[in-house]
Amino acid sequence: MELKEIKEIKEIIDLMKKNGLSVFEIEKEGFRLKIQRAVPDETTTSAPPAAPSSPKGATIPAEPTRAQRAAAETKALLKDIVSPMVGTFYRAGSPEAGPFVDVGKTVNEDSVVCIIEAMKVMNEIKAETSGVIAEVVAENGKPVQFGQVLFRVR
């Protein structure tokens, strides 16, 4: 990349910071640039909702089993990582490499969890949440659409 272009990109980033912008995208003939800033404190840091508990003294018709309650608790704590684009989902950076994440792996907002390939461009997808991978939902090598769930994070 030319020195001039790097300077211009630096200026864009400064402008973005100054104005509190998180995404900048420009598309012209044969040229496309997207700059995305990791804006701090965008995700809420409140505690995940507690599993519903019965009010004192009230009777519940069908008492959920311990296993069901545990599953409900888990479900309520899971966050979805969804696809921000249309493309093909890959779990690893290349056919020989190991997957970026697996069930049990701890991730934070900046962790790369997968690649979505769109129009021959390999896009690294960040978790944008923190926790532990609970489920790998999307299938390796299969197309994904916008909003499709890729992973579930506890």
Next chain:
Amino acid sequence: MFEKILIANRGEIALRVIRACKELGIRTLAVYSEADVDSLHVQLADESICIGAAPSSESYLKIDRIMSAAEIGDVDAIHPGYGFLAENPHFAEVCESCNIKFIGPSSRAMQAMGDKNSARGFARKAGVPVTPGSDGIVESEQDAVKIAKKIGYPVMIKAAAGGGGHGMRVAHNEPSLMAAFHGARHEAEKAFGNGDVYIEKFILNPHHIEFQIVADSHGHIVHLGERDCSIQRRNQKVIEECPSPLMTPGLRKKMGNIAVKLAKSVGYENAGTIEFLVDQQRHFYFIEMNTRIQVEHTITEEVYGCDLVKEQIRIAAGQPLSPHIAHATPRLHAIQCRINAEDPEKDFQPSPGRIDFYYAPGGHGVRIDSHVYTGYSVPPYYDSMIAKIITVGATRINAIDRMRRALGEYYITGIKTTVPFHAAMMRSAEFRDGNYDTGFVERVMSSGKFELVAPATQLRE
């Protein structure tokens, strides 16, 4: 012929394209926003891919996501419908560079006619009459006076960077020209940050008459007559008819030939429409060209007995113009009413929401192009048109009376629609006389004598 087509649109036109594809044995891929999950075009397409959140800017206008979907879906061609990216030369170019056929003109032809100034330039070169006007920006008071005198009053001063009716002033004579000139410049500066203005002849209450062009990739171009789209409300077409009550066979031949000449001069391919303003003395002026299929293509289809969307697909696949299009002649008269999810009693404010019950009219000579159904929720993010109703008749009055009959059976509850407005229009004496222009709707509605007509039938749900 194509094996699979991606429809880069939504609503009734997406459904229209899917229908044409199904009849041609072509597989369909629908792309949709999160708000359109239950849309009919998504349900009827062979495959569908969600491309973004509800706002158009996050979905239907996202070129990269649409091309991604095209790649995943392994399509041969993309039909852009109307609106959205249909007249975006960059999108057409991206398709071209990805070897996916864009069903429409080349990006070059689109660019040539898309820019109003450029289009006027091509028109002038082709000897097509354009609205008399200044050759460019009018810089000084003296120039304004000179140009206005040359064009002849009344004149309109328009912002070069303008739109939406802002930065426009009409001057009926020289004494009022200065106020209009400075007023327009001031408003343009405020609204667009650019006070540049140009001057055009102001045509009072013109007819808006447009010609349908169809051109193949082998140099054959024909016109399929005209449509009269003068019935507009706030510059939005609401009722269209084919043929125009103002037209004569001689004028049709003259304007049609000119339309073909202009399309030829830019090497146009596929379907397109050339728009004219026609004054009370039947002088006509080119205003612009729409390089896409239009909402009102339906009435031309009914009168000329053709399927324009199928023809678009055939042309894009390299086939020559179908004989029945090359030699089409008009028979019958057709009218279209655009049904919007708006409340005509409350100044046409949008009325999105769930349609509790939907019954569309039928019978001889009635055509409905619509994507809505009982239980469907009209989303608030897009234009409010929910259906087009087209009636055909042997004569103009037959078509009008048939529309009146059909609107009386058009039963939609849960949201407000413009059905009662159209029903009233079909009863208007001036409309029935064919005596209207672009100022008609405003005149009639502010006359105090305009009464909405609710459907006569109260169906038991």
